[in-house]
Amino acid sequence: MAYDSTFNGSRWIPSLAALPRKYTQFVYYGISIGLFLLTWQVMALWIVPELLPEIGPVSAEMWALVESGVFFTHLAATLRRVFVGFLLAFGLSVPLGIVMGLDERVEYLVEIPILIGISVPGLAVAILTIIWFGLAELTAYVSVFLLATPMIVFNFWQGTKSIDQDLIKMGTVFEAGWPRMARHIILPSLLPHLLAAARFGLALSWKIVVIVELLGLTSGIGYMINNEFQLYSIVGVMAWTLNFTIVMMCIEFGLIKTLERRVTKWRSDSNGEVRA
Amino acid sequence: MTAITLDEVTKQYPQTDGTQLEVLSHISFETETHDFVSILGPSGCGKSTLLNLIAGLDTPSGGDVIIGDTDRPTDVTFVFQEPRLLDWRTVRENLIFALKSKDVPKPEWESRVQRYLSLVGLSEFGDEYPQSLSGGMKQRVAIARAMAIEPDVILMDEPFSSLDEITARELRSDLIDIWQQEEQTILFVTHNAQEAAYLSNRVLVLSDRPTTVVSDRSVPVERPRSPDDPDLLHLSEQLISALHGGS
Numbered sequence: 001m002a003y004d005s006t007f008n009g010s011r012w013i014p015s016l017a018a019l020p021r022k023y024t025q026f027v028y029y030g031i032s033i034g035l036f037l038l039t040w041q042v043m044a045l046w047i048v049p050e051l052l053p054e055i056g057p058v059s060a061e062m063w064a065l066v067e068s069g070v071f072f073t074h075l076a077a078t079l080r081r082v083f084v085g086f087l088l089a090f091g092l093s094v095p096l097g098i099v100m101g102l103d104e105r106v107e108y109l110v111e112i113p114i115l116i117g118i119s120v121p122g123l124a125v126a127i128l129t130i131i132w133f134g135l136a137e138l139t140a141y142v143s144v145f146l147l148a149t150p151m152i153v154f155n156f157w158q159g160t161k162s163i164d165q166d167l168i169k170m171g172t173v174f175e176a177g178w179p180r181m182a183r184h185i186i187l188p189s190l191l192p193h194l195l196a197a198a199r200f201g202l203a204l205s206w207k208i209v210v211i212v213e214l215l216g217l218t219s220g221i222g223y224m225i226n227n228e229f230q231l232y233s234i235v236g237v238m239a240w241t242l243n244f245t246i247v248m249m250c251i252e253f254g255l256i257k258t259l260e261r262r263v264t265k266w267r268s269d270s271n272g273e274v275r276a
Numbered sequence: 277m278t279a280i281t282l283d284e285v286t287k288q289y290p291q292t293d294g295t296q297l298e299v300l301s302h303i304s305f306e307t308e309t310h311d312f313v314s315i316l317g318p319s320g321c322g323k324s325t326l327l328n329l330i331a332g333l334d335t336p337s338g339g340d341v342i343i344g345d346t347d348r349p350t351d352v353t354f355v356f357q358e359p360r361l362l363d364w365r366t367v368r369e370n371l372i373f374a375l376k377s378k379d380v381p382k383p384e385w386e387s388r389v390q391r392y393l394s395l396v397g398l399s400e401f402g403d404e405y406p407q408s409l410s411g412g413m414k415q416r417v418a419i420a421r422a423m424a425i426e427p428d429v430i431l432m433d434e435p436f437s438s439l440d441e442i443t444a445r446e447l448r449s450d451l452i453d454i455w456q457q458e459e460q461t462i463l464f465v466t467h468n469a470q471e472a473a474y475l476s477n478r479v480l481v482l483s484d485r486p487t488t489v490v491s492d493r494s495v496p497v498e499r500p501r502s503p504d505d506p507d508l509l510h511l512s513e514q515l516i517s518a519l520h521g522g523s
Contacts, residue, residue, distance in 0.1 A: 166356070166358065166360050167360055167362065169333070169356075169360075170354075170356065170360040171377070172333065173331060173333070173353060173354040174353070174373070174374045174377040174378055174425070175377055175378060176373070176377035177377070180373075180376070180377055184362060184365070184373055185362065188362070188364040263364075266363060266364045266365075266366075266405040266406075266407065267363075267405075267407065
């Protein structure tokens with residue numbers, strides 16, 4: 001949806017012109033990662049060597065964390081907090097967002113709290129939940145729930161409002177009935193919004209969890225990043241952050257993008273060609 | 277046999293200032309089964325309101341709408357101005373959506389899909405998604421979908437008005453072929469006088485709001501017709517002057 005491979009890069013880099021189209025995406029992904037690593041190494045060697053460690057020691061530390069298993073212990077704690085909070089938020093937001101899109105009384109009732117919720121800083125939510133619920137697991141779940149819910153509701157609310165009323169009328173003419181309309185018209189219209197909500201909701205969730213862990217818990221990625229910070233180990237901070245980022249990228253590419261490709265098959269099938 | 281009867285049908289909509297906006301005023305006409313009748317009216321008159329009343333999507337403020345003989349329920353379906361296909365379903369699945377919704381028994385689905393797709397010239401395209409089809413082809417799918425449930429009456433709401441003229445001409449001529457094979461009753465709404473004259477056995481001309489029938493003309497031109505037939509062009513000029521308040 002937001003990305004596609006129709007960009008014609010071969011005009012700029014002639015040697016890529018011969019590559020099959022499906023590889024284009026991966027070639028450019030590779031270039032992107034390569035540029036990132038190159039910039040990092042150049043900065044570490046010559047520009048800010050005292051602030052930025054080289055790739056070598058950081059990747060060695062990343063591997064050590066994985067090999068010893070300590071990374072996975074804390075990853076499990078963080079992911080549990082992210083997913084419990086996120087699923088609670090998702091479970092409430094889907095019906096609420098849909099009802100907001102269908103009934104304008106509910107829309108007016110909930111609109112302002114949602115918009116306030118979207119603009120509240122994550123740090124404030126983290127501090128307040130720690131004050132209210134103490135240094136406990138529940139604090140992480142509640143803070144994810146509070147931060148992610150408004151954002152997910154917003155997506156479903158807008159998605160429901162964008163359902164094509166003409167298709168509903170078509171369904172009515174053919175006497176489809178509500179269960180069939182829900183399955184064939186409403187749900188397929190909402191799927192792209194469901195994926196967008198999952199993507200942004202998860203991103204928000206893990207950011208708040210890391211803050212809560214840093215401020216008030218004794219396990220998790222955020223706690224370990226803070227630990228390394230207390231030791232003033234830049235290598236440690238970077239190794240934990242990068243390892244966790246890689247896991248989140250795996251979720252994005254392995255789960256969300258795969259789902260996205262499946263549900264938008266009808267879109268990519270056409271290749272943008274139109275017959276006369 | 278009578279397919280559609282309208283008896284003194286009126287429709288008013290309440291407005292925010294408390295008054296009633298009269299859209300349809302005492303409309304009466306009857307159409308025979310297997311007839312092709314066009315309703316010609318200026319933009320913004322109550323044409324779509326009229327079709328919605330006949331389709332049962334809306335109820336009249338006064339008068340009666342009777343579809344078919346009173347002792348037998350009659351199936352009415354609609355072809356809209358836009359194709360209104362489910363983009364996430366293949367052409368075949370779009371037809372099946374209508375068949376299943378209308379409780380057509382499952383063993384009949386495949387033969388009906390085959391038959392009506394070939395009738396609109398799209399046999400090869402059953403497994404394509406709508407987004408890979410052109411505007412004219414999508415409208416053909418919409419026509420096949422309406423035909424596939426084998427209704428007694430098909431209501432068409434300016435179905436060719438968003439197509440280019442060449443495509444529209446092709447579809448008009450194909451629609452006549454299909455109608456002559458299938459013998460459904462078609463009520464075709466348009467604001468295009470030439471289209472009305474070319475397609476129909478009979479044209480009803482509507483006035484501006486509050487809308488009523490100002491002229492009822494039969495089209496005594498043999499089929500097959502050519503859209504450029506001088507008799508049809510002459511008739512469409514008369515229809516246009518009736519639209520503008522002559523008769």
